[in-house]
Amino acid sequence: MAKAPRMRALLIGVDTYHDEDLLLRPGQADASIDAVYRALTEPPHALFRGTRGAGIERLRSPALTGDVESAVNAATRSAPTLFLLYYVGHGRLLPGAEPLQDRLYLTVSQTDPRHVTSTAVALEDLVAWALASGSERVVLVLDTCYSGNLTHHLLREDRNLSFLTSARQRQRVTAGEDGGVTPFTAALADVLRTPGPPGRPLTVHQLGKALKNLAKRQPPETVFPWKPEEFSSGDGAGTHLTRPTGTPPPPPPHHDDDPGPGALARLWVLLTGTRGRRLLTLAAVLTLLAAGAGVPALVRAGAESPCAPPVELRLATAPEEAAAMTAVATAYEESAFGTSCHRGRVSVTGAGLDALAEGFRDPQGWSEGANNLLSTAGPQPDLLLLPSSADLDRVRGPDTRFSAPVHIARDLPVLTVTARGGERLGLPDPGPGRLGTVDWATLRRALAGLKDHARLLRPSPAVSGTGLVHYLGMGHDVPPEGRADPGGERGESFTYRTGTPTIPPAERDDLERTLIAGGGSVLDGDDALCALLAGKPAARYAGALTTLRATLSFQAADCERHTAEDPGTPLRAYRVAGAPALDHPLVRVGTDDDSPRADEIAHFLAWTTSGAGKKALTAVHLDPAAREENVRLDPGHVADQLNAYRAAHPELRVEVVFDVSRSMAEDSKLTGARAALDEALGHLGGKARYQLRVFPTGGDGEGSALRDGPWRAAGTKKLGLGPGDVNKDRQADLVSVLGTVRGDITAAKAADRSTPGDEAPHQYAVLLVTDGDYREGKRPQLGALADVAARLGRVEGAPVHVVATRPEGCAAGHEADTVAQHSGGGCTRLGPGLAAALSRTVTALDEGED
Known part of the structure; x- marks a missing residue:
């Protein structure tokens, strides 16, 4: 009898490393991999149900990177049809000058924090090991800080590869409060254990969507909330992680030292697949063979199937429309519109008009990641959906080719x-x-x-x-x-x-x-x-x-x-x-003649105006009865008005205030915040200026100093802060330095007034990076912080935009929130979205100045 499709799973857990215990508590990794093991073996629809654990290996606190490599090689030695790797532990991030240059390392128990690169597993190495044997499908589930880093850059279009991560780029993630199964893994196990509709298995893409929905239920006060991501290439998103409900479990897989499957078994895999579309009996296979079809003929017949391979479309939209359009995209993916074999997917990116305009002006630079465009504008889109025709004219480059717009909805x-x-x-x-x-x-x-x-x-x-x-x-x-x-x-x-x-x-x-x-x-x-x-x-x-x-x-x-x-x-x-009114024009970008992609784009455009599409738009409070003639915006008029807008605002001066107390050297706080600020300051207009003040420079958290001279032009030099700039003292007096900053701005405004013919030609703002107001043995000075922040915002007209690096982030009642709220500024916590959020903040401060 032919063997069932080979499946292998490797579950790795690491609680501590090099005698250090960070977010994970002893026993949490073991509890988490055991929870995943039970979810894969116990439910009636579980992928490994009835295998008695064969095919699943649990690797507890491996000591060396070689132990991980050996375990991966053993699991994939016979090129299984599915290889699932789960890792829970500590992620160490070595930030590069840009996010694309970061390197993520997964620790083992003997990882040395001083020598991470040689004692921890580089993520790209782990991916290479998992793919080396030619497994048909590979799924990596990473429950660790910074797990969203690099994953989408490691995808390979010629392989069915998927990542499910508990964190986004440059983001730490909670391990929970009770010391048991981590919150992300608990949600993962719950989704795997929950039976789906009869006859429908759970795919990687559906699992990712379910986890994102569960993540929204976290308490708002959660420190380092888990924010899952799913990245896939090839048909990875369609990989099945459960069996269809109501189908019998497969026989236990053979051990790795057994001979590989023969031609008949491979044919069984081809016809039944791991996706459970339909199950053919072995007798039916033998009947087909007896009829002379033969294995090669059947393989060709599969290739000529009317169902095209799945295509993932990229849709760009304005930041305020991203959540709504994600919900619309989900409805599209779940729709049976048009054809029974529709399997297209749509990923949605929100980007500011300025970033999109820059990208369309320089499409080659956009594709190569120049000027941080991949961070600020996202990947180059197949489709563009903007709130109004004015936006479409705003972002169009000189060589941009948009299709005729389909006005899908109206908003007021x-x-x-x-x-x-x-x-x-x-x-x-x-x-x-x-x-x-x-x-x-x-x-x-x-x-x-x-x-x-x-x-x-x-x-x-x-x-x-x-x-x-x-x-x-x-x-x-x-x-x-x-x-x-x-x-x-x-x-x-x-x-x-x-x-x-x-x-x-x-x-x-x-x-x-x-x-x-x-x-x-x-x-x-x-x-x-x-x-x-x-x-x-x-x-x-x-x-x-x-x-x-x-x-x-x-x-x-x-x-x-x-x-x-x-x-x-x-x-x-x-x-x-x-x-x-906003008429929501939806356009195709470019003229790619790739037939499957073009077909999927046409399919999506048609769906948006179908009954199902209109229902999805109505569900997110958009009116699908758009009336184009009522909202047409002339490009020349829009350009004139934007020029008038820019002229109405004075030139911007930004004071960057950067905490260099000893705690900033921990967990890549300094390097992560510095990289985000470098990127954001690059979005200042040509006439804008900034200056850098670091604190503390003395003992007891006191003292500050200007670096590299006052009010320099944007883009002339990076901030240049590094480990050598960190103060030996953990203390930092936030009230004192903000008082000094107010003095800086008061003096600058006095100089403005002394300039003949200028009443007040500059506007001022503050970008503050802080790890909190900490003086040994004393409480944070919330009342004094509120006062000095209000004087900066109300009296000097200089809002303070805070980058919060402490675990509580921007939570109400803490220092960062107090400064932001009372100055009229904003607060963003250190994390994967910091660079993009700061870039948008700086652009908004600069009021569109070119």
């Missing part, structure tokens, strides 16, 4: 307020679930009448599609009551073209400077809502300019940079007359 630009904010602006309550209306003439009068000078939050139009339509609306000269809008019904049917009536430039510039507070503190429409509910100081913002979809789908629990003071606060939305 709205002013969102709390009940208190609506009362302050004199806006009537539209009632539960109803949409009110307001125009800019009314808003201008209401805001001018507020004694506390509260402003409206709005993201930068150079970065955000939401910000762009609202900026266009603010400058539109809406006719008085009783006169028709030039394009038709007020606020609903206006067509923007060159020559559109606008308010006088001086008035528009004044409104931009006095009424809008979003350019330097929010990244997109969702972030504007988070800042609105942050409530510190409560009267700072009267409302947020965002979209109806963002308001309807808003979840305060998802806020990261601005923590909501009262997440349950109800919101009201008012349609802003004079601002164009």
